[in-house]
């Protein structure tokens with residue numbers, strides 16, 4: 001467990017949040033490119049892709065540091081629903097519509113890793129998770145000695161129940177120690193069958209950012225940051241495992257009444 005505290009940033013609007021998320025992501029990109037000439041990232045579905053697109057597709061100042069170099073990006077899904085890739089519940093479809101299809105050609109095209117569409121048809125969620133883990137292993141050149149993939153950045157949402165990825169409160173998956181990608185077959189939020197990165201993978205990332213906006217998140221934010229009972233919520237477990245590598249990008253309504261002491265300055 002990390003001893004440091006997560007950073008909690010709050011902005012007056014989603015537009016301002018997106019403006020600040022952009023340099024955060026690009027700093028992470030630039031550091032990753034300097035380290036290994038590639039940017040390995042995992043993204044969530046839900047409300048995240050819209051904010052992400054706003055952050056990344058707004059023209060910057062034109063310098064290389066302020067430009068997404070998408071041709072060097074490898075994009076995985078932090079979680080995915082076990083549905084066809086063009087299904088309305090698909091996180092891949094959502095990311096395509098919000099971001100991928102809108103990237104200007106001159107910024108290059110990322111390599112994107114959707115789930116295996118054929119395995120979805122077989123209705124075998126465990127196989128789907130295993131195949132996705134193999135994709136992750138290939139990109140991280142994993143040998144038996146490699147314990148965990150270290151993503152450069154993982155972008156997360158937080159549901160009103162405190163779930164993140166497809167890690168739900170009270171589920172056994174929260175105790176998974178070995179698998180990198182796991183099957184969830186009883187999600188309380190539809191659709192029930194999903195795959196998800198596991199907690200050890202999420203908390204091993206170099207940087208981890210949550211985006212949580214709107215008054216609908218206020219109660220769960222209080223539970224995560226201000227209450228003892230909230231300490232076992234999946235999003236709180238990410239805070240505990242990631243410490244100051246975790247940053248929360250919120251708007252004012254989402255943190256109304258939250259008294260967590262160390263709100264960072266970006």
Ligand SMILES: O=C1O[C@H](COP(=O)(O)O)[C@@H](O)[C@H](O)[C@H]1O
Pocket residue numbers: 043044045046047048079080081091156157158159160163164165166189
């Ligand atoms: O089901 C899911 O929900 C979470 C949270 O979504 P949000 O709309 O409340 O931001 C999301 O992060 C996850 O990827 C998705 O599958």
